[in-house]
Amino acid sequence: MIAGEIQGAYQIKVTTSALALLLNSKHSELEKTRVQGHLIKSATGITTRSKAKSTPDQWVMLPLPTKIVALLADALTEIQEQVLAGEDEDSDWEEVQTDVIDNDKEFLSSVSALGKPSYEHLEAMAKVFNEDQDDQYEDDLLYVADPLNQ
Numbered sequence: 498m499i500a501g502e503i504q505g506a507y508q509i510k511v512t513t514s515a516l517a518l519l520l521n522s523k524h525s526e527l528e529k530t531r532v533q534g535h536l537i538k539s540a541t542g543i544t545t546r547s548k549a550k551s552t553p554d555q556w557v558m559l560p561l562p563t564k565i566v567a568l569l570a571d572a573l574t575e576i577q578e579q580v581l582a583g584e585d586e587d588s589d590w591e592e593v594q595t596d597v598i599d600n601d602k603e604f605l606s607s608v609s610a611l612g613k614p615s616y617e618h619l620e621a622m623a624k625v626f627n628e629d630q631d632d633q634y635e636d637d638l639l640y641v642a643d644p645l646n647q
Contacts, residue, residue, distance in 0.1 A: 513572045520565045527561045534559040534567075 519527070534557035541548075559567075 509572060513569060516565050516569055520562055520569075530561040531558045532561050532564045533557075534564060 537555040537557060539552070544552075
């Protein structure tokens with residue numbers, strides 16, 4: 498995870514933009530860098546506080562680009578859920594749902610076996626960020642001063 502939870506539309510936008518730019522750089526060192534993936538669950542049953550102290554958490558180690566794609570995919574999914582939740586229930590729900598499923602299938606099928614992200618992922622995420630922009634930051638000084646919002 499990126500130093501805890503990132504909250505707020507602006508912070509999420511800045512963080513995901515930075516991650517996408519980092520990933521798009523295709524720097525050779527990114528693939529060499531290993532980061533924590535997901536927590537490996539213990540098969541020993543219930544973990545007490547004393548047992549947790551004696552056995553540290555174990556994590557799956559992933560290449561950094563794989564983790565970045567996973568974080569961006571999570572952000573994309575969350576944004577899509579927010580967009581769907583904000584739409585009127587009487588709208589063409591089935592059509593929207595089908596589009597989301599098709600987009601998810603395209604996203605998953607375009608990821609190579611080695612976990613190397615493609616440019617299409619970044620374009621899809623950028624498209625979602627640019628859709629349905631609301632004017633809630635018009636009066637915010639950061640909004641006016643930051644080139645990400647122009």
